[in-house]
Amino acid sequence: MSKDLEIKSNGKKKKREAPLSQVLKLLRAKAISTPEGESIGSEDDLINEFKVSRPTFRSGAAIVSQEQLLYVRRGPGGGYFATRPDPSSVSHIAAIYLQSRRTKLEEVLLAIEPIVIEMVTLAAENRDPDMQADWLSFKEEDLQHGNESQYVAFFEAQQQYGQLLGRACNNKVLELFYGTLSEFVSITTLDSHLFWERADRISSHQDTRSKIVDAILESDSEIAAVLARRSTRTLVSWMVEDLSRNSRTGPFSVEFPFDALVEKGGRLTDQ
Numbered sequence: 001m002s003k004d005l006e007i008k009s010n011g012k013k014k015k016r017e018a019p020l021s022q023v024l025k026l027l028r029a030k031a032i033s034t035p036e037g038e039s040i041g042s043e044d045d046l047i048n049e050f051k052v053s054r055p056t057f058r059s060g061a062a063i064v065s066q067e068q069l070l071y072v073r074r075g076p077g078g079g080y081f082a083t084r085p086d087p088s089s090v091s092h093i094a095a096i097y098l099q100s101r102r103t104k105l106e107e108v109l110l111a112i113e114p115i116v117i118e119m120v121t122l123a124a125e126n127r128d129p130d131m132q133a134d135w136l137s138f139k140e141e142d143l144q145h146g147n148e149s150q151y152v153a154f155f156e157a158q159q160q161y162g163q164l165l166g167r168a169c170n171n172k173v174l175e176l177f178y179g180t181l182s183e184f185v186s187i188t189t190l191d192s193h194l195f196w197e198r199a200d201r202i203s204s205h206q207d208t209r210s211k212i213v214d215a216i217l218e219s220d221s222e223i224a225a226v227l228a229r230r231s232t233r234t235l236v237s238w239m240v241e242d243l244s245r246n247s248r249t250g251p252f253s254v255e256f257p258f259d260a261l262v263e264k265g266g267r268l269t270d271q
Helices: 019-033 043-050 054-066 087-100 105-125 129-145 151-169 172-188 199-217 221-246
Strands: 005-009 012-016 039-041 070-073 079-082
Touching (some): 019 043, 019 079, 039 043, 043 079, 087 172, 105 172, 129 151, 129 199, 151 172
8 A cells, every 4th residue: 555654653643654655765766876787686685674575565666667767687696776767768658648648749849949949059068078079970970971862861860969969968858858749749740751752851951950060069059049940940841731731631730939939049938
């Protein structure tokens, strides 16, 4: 029973955590504080440490395992080991949640722009030498492809760009939001392949992406933000165009009040 219990102490009611709640809290904390891949402890050791029954402990461990914070290794040297949630899995589940709540595509498209702008702005302000080296490596590889219209190669580069941007912005919240919204768009618009057999779009998007990388390398956050805004709006216009053309119920009609979302310097605002 996970609900908190209440007991009387000196005539006053005092809350006491239910055993399962206690196991969950302690096991999560222990898993998070342990480096990934290292042992948290054996089942017997953890049961003694937490002072709970074996069934209660196993129930808690199963939940924390589903949260991707630990895994079990059987046999000699086995026990419970720390791990970390996979970002793509978390984004996918969050996107499914949004879809199940009948979130409108236009709501997600409107939310993506300010997030991307803030991410490229922060990335341009990040002068970490290793990060700069990774951007340069990406740029060199991208230039080798030129403006070729290979669909698979283009998307592999785009995925790498998104991963670099997530690391470079150094903001896990923005990275998760971006991944979630991108995943939502992906699973919601399966019939709309923006770049399939569209060399013109690939070339245009690749050119803008290259300019954003240049701005990040030059620490020009203003130019990076302007280019990110332009790129996002272009993607949205292509998406609306394709959805409108492919819709069985008529034109996909939606107004995007972009100017009210992001203005000065590409920063997130309350306006």
